[in-house]
Amino acid sequence: MSVTRTKVKDLLKAQPGQEVLAKGWVRTKRGNKGIAFIALNDGSTINNIQIVVDKTQFAEDLLAKITTGACIGVTGNLVESMGSGQAVEIQATEIELYGECDPMRFPIQKKDITFEYLRTVAHMRMRTNTFGAVLRIRSHMANAIHQYFHGKGFVYLNTPLITASDCEGAGQMFQVTTLDLNDIPKNKKGAVDFSQDFFGKQTSLTVSGQLEGELGATALGEIYTFGPTFRAENSNTPRHLAEFWMIEPEMAFYDIKDNMDLAEDFIKSLVKYALENCYDDIKFLNDKYDDTLLDRLNSVIGTEFVRLPYTEGIKILEEAIANGTTFEYPVAWGVDLQSEHERYLVEKHFGKPVILTDYPKDIKAFYMKQNEDGKTVRAMDVLFPKIGEIIGGSEREASLEKLETRIDELQMSRKNLEWYIDTRRFGSCPHSGFGLGFERLLLFVTGMSNIRDVIPFPRTPKNAEY
Numbered sequence: 494m495s496v497t498r499t500k501v502k503d504l505l506k507a508q509p510g511q512e513v514l515a516k517g518w519v520r521t522k523r524g525n526k527g528i529a530f531i532a533l534n535d536g537s538t539i540n541n542i543q544i545v546v547d548k549t550q551f552a553e554d555l556l557a558k559i560t561t562g563a564c565i566g567v568t569g570n571l572v573e574s575m576g577s578g579q580a581v582e583i584q585a586t587e588i589e590l591y592g593e594c595d596p597m598r599f600p601i602q603k604k605d606i607t608f609e610y611l612r613t614v615a616h617m618r619m620r621t622n623t624f625g626a627v628l629r630i631r632s633h634m635a636n637a638i639h640q641y642f643h644g645k646g647f648v649y650l651n652t653p654l655i656t657a658s659d660c661e662g663a664g665q666m667f668q669v670t671t672l673d674l675n676d677i678p679k680n681k682k683g684a685v686d687f688s689q690d691f692f693g694k695q696t697s698l699t700v701s702g703q704l705e706g707e708l709g710a711t712a713l714g715e716i717y718t719f720g721p722t723f724r725a726e727n728s729n730t731p732r733h734l735a736e737f738w739m740i741e742p743e744m745a746f747y748d749i750k751d752n753m754d755l756a757e758d759f760i761k762s763l764v765k766y767a768l769e770n771c772y773d774d775i776k777f778l779n780d781k782y783d784d785t786l787l788d789r790l791n792s793v794i795g796t797e798f799v800r801l802p803y804t805e806g807i808k809i810l811e812e813a814i815a816n817g818t819t820f821e822y823p824v825a826w827g828v829d830l831q832s833e834h835e836r837y838l839v840e841k842h843f844g845k846p847v848i849l850t851d852y853p854k855d856i857k858a859f860y861m862k863q864n865e866d867g868k869t870v871r872a873m874d875v876l877f878p879k880i881g882e883i884i885g886g887s888e889r890e891a892s893l894e895k896l897e898t899r900i901d902e903l904q905m906s907r908k909n910l911e912w913y914i915d916t917r918r919f920g921s922c923p924h925s926g927f928g929l930g931f932e933r934l935l936l937f938v939t940g941m942s943n944i945r946d947v948i949p950f951p952r953t954p955k956n957a958e959y
């Protein structure tokens with residue numbers, strides 16, 4: 494074949510009247526005695542290019558091997574299409590079969606297979622239209638995130654994945670060790686002797702890059718992280734992963750209001766970017782699964798998020814209960830809100846995203862700035878329709894004395910936090926930040942309902958395939 498390959502995405506926009514070469518995987522083959530129509534997809538777009546095959550020009554056994562899932566290269570003339578549904582098609586002059594695909598064994602051969610089934614064959618599910626769309630959107634969103642922060646002069650900071658500190662203090666960390674688990678060294682007290690471990694101390698996979706992010710912000714001004722984080726929480730829900738990606742901006746001289754403004758602008762920009770750059774894929778998901786998706790995305794861009802103190806939120810929920818609404822989990826000042834409560838506020842009460850602020854200090858992490866009331870902290874959670882919490886953040890406690898007192902109250906180990914406390918000892922400054930769960934964002938943008946379906950290889954309790 495003398496022509497060079499053109500991607501399907503570009504072929505669909507190319508001028509007819511030229512010889513082209515397309516390579517990809519067969520989505521469908523149909524036709525009649527004389528002609529076959531092959532829908533070919535190469536992953537560059539949700540759309541297929543139609544290949545028209547004059548059966549008299551090709552060997553019968555070659556054509557028989559061109560089944561759904563097979564990989565082929567097709568040379569031919571790009572011509573205006575007679576049929577509806579596409580502007581151009583390829584009249585094949587040469588077909589090379591790269592890889593056959595046994596229809597009896599191909600795991601995603603059938604139409605209308607469930608997401609549950611596809612999770613069991615996640616090594617193949619990227620070949621489906623749906624996962625192609627979701628993963629292209631995921632990639633575009635990663636690009637949008639870097640563009641957004643670079644445009645604002647933020648520094649991209651790489652924080653460690655292996656750490657000795659528990660940022661959220663929730664004890665949900667995966668241990669990292671090279672000790673022989675069948676022969677664990679013990680110290681005189683009978684406890685594990687971590688001095689013999691690889692790092693000479695107990696280490697884990699990070700739950701958040703925030704603490705190191707604060708080091709960066711108090712030196713470089715404005716930073717963001719974007720990387721994998723790990724939580725060993727045994728939550729088998731459609732919104733939790735054991736390994737998920739998080740974006741954590743951290744900014745010197747931002748107070749809680751600046752923080753909220755940035756969070757709101759950030760999410761709106763990302764949704765706008767998705768609509769501008771991933772329209773075909775979003776439209777496909779909208780038409781196939783949830784025809785309110787496009788409306789939801791457009792409405793978020795055009796609306797001002799509600800900003801509401803936690804205490805007010807609790808009042809609204811208590812009133813709802815008094816008026817007959819039932820929740821699975823109880824509501825009272827001091828409780829951590831469940832996703833059913835968050836969604837009530839967002840979907841039923843306000844009908845738009847809500848930023849809930851000033852949570853009770855006892856249900857939030859040690860680093861949050863304490864309010865004058867002695868009971869609440871300057872926290873902010875951004876709550877979204879169908880998702881619940883999509884962002885968690887706060888203004889940080891800048892006072893050395895208050896921070897140290899809080900660490901002691903919570904009986905946290907100071908040993909692994911002295912470096913962090915140094916930010917408050919040396920040139921402490923007001924600062925704020927937040928964490929956006931990348932997969933939660935993708936749930937919103939794609940309209941998918943299970944977080945396992947917006948990451949290529951989900952990690953959840955009892956599941957680490959591939």
Ligand code: 4AD
Nearest residue numbers: 701703733734737741883884885886927928930933
């Ligand atoms: O609210 P979280 O736990 O906050 C932090 O980790 C802070 N250190 C962030 C910061 O202020 N820099 O997590 C932040 C976000 C949540 O709002 C949620 O979107 C997502 O991370 N998230 C998860 N996503 C998927 N699976 C899980 N198990 C998640 N846990 C949190």
Ligand code: MG
Nearest residue numbers: 874882884885
């Ligand atoms: Mg949170």
